[in-house]
Amino acid sequence: MSFPPPWNEGPAASGPAGGQAPPPYRPGGGADAGRPPPYHPGGQAFAPPHRHPSGGHRPPRPAAAAWGAEPGRHRLAEWWQRAAARVIDTLAVGVPVVAVSFAVALMWAGAQSLMGYGGAVERNTGIVYGIVGFLALVGYETVCVKRWRRTLGKHVMKLRVAPLSGAGRQGPIPVASMAARAALFNLPNLAGGNPGWAILLSALLLVPCALWPLWDRPNRQGLHDKLAGTVVLRTD
Template sequence: MPPLANRGRRLVARIIDAILIGVPVSVIMTVIVGGVDYFSTSSVEAGKQSTVSGVTMLAYLIYEGVMLAKRGQTVGKMAMKIRVAMLSNGSIPTAQAAWIRAAVYTLPEIVPCCGFIFWLVNVLWCTWDQPYRQCLHDKAAKTVVVSTETAPAGGMPPTA
């Protein structure tokens, strides 16, 4: 099994993916629904906001599921030289594991109020989880995030 990826690289990879998927999809959806006033309290604007958020979430779910099932990496993970691996053997996630991981990461936000709290606990879980530094979406899919960097010339793997 390659060494575990550090939390900083995982965070930056998520930020890259969120920008890569979230910004274009949100902009396109905002244009389609005719603009969104995020400071309005009208039910029409709330509906527009929900539509934009829902489509963006669906796009991220599909992106994450497809990329992990095919490569074990998203574009952000490639840039940060990390990948998702099956805990049992270090291989690229099975299609089922990839989609479970993507769903547990993305879909809880559908639930008003509580969804964000679950998401926050989920992503912070790796800060205290031992020994594999798994988030809840990793535990659900039986995956870990590992480094793809090769060992330096001295033969010692990079520390995570």
């Protein structure tokens, strides 16, 4: 029986010629330089999370817009806009009210003369004239502000009356506040039949009410606005 020859450890199995061993493993190069990168699920190598160049976290996002930029919030009316609206109301409504008041006062005077109250006719006519004019103007302004939040003059000038608590937005206004606001501004009309009293009340009430928004800050309110807790806003 014959046996196979012993294992031959020839040059092919003993490594490179000259009997030298292969170079040792060097991380990052050498014998490992040709190896493929390690497998990662998904076919992509893991990337470290992004960091801000300064070494810290990402900067916070900018804050939301200030409340003043919110939709539905209107700017306060300028004084000249309010004055122009009042002039329009005076021409469009005040003049007809004066005519009606005068007509009613004349009818009252005629009735008083027929009843024999000749000595008090002149005085009573002035009182009736003032009361009718006052009630007509207060009623006009109260109804318009209640229903539309504006009078004819404010409609032309694109203004609205709003509650002070609304911070530039529309909101409910009590009818009593609207009536008080209109009454304070038109109070001098009660003395329409007495020029002396009319001038005095205008100096004490009408002028301050009309001019107060010029220096009132931050809400530009007239005295009648402060009484009612209202402001006048632009809607353009």
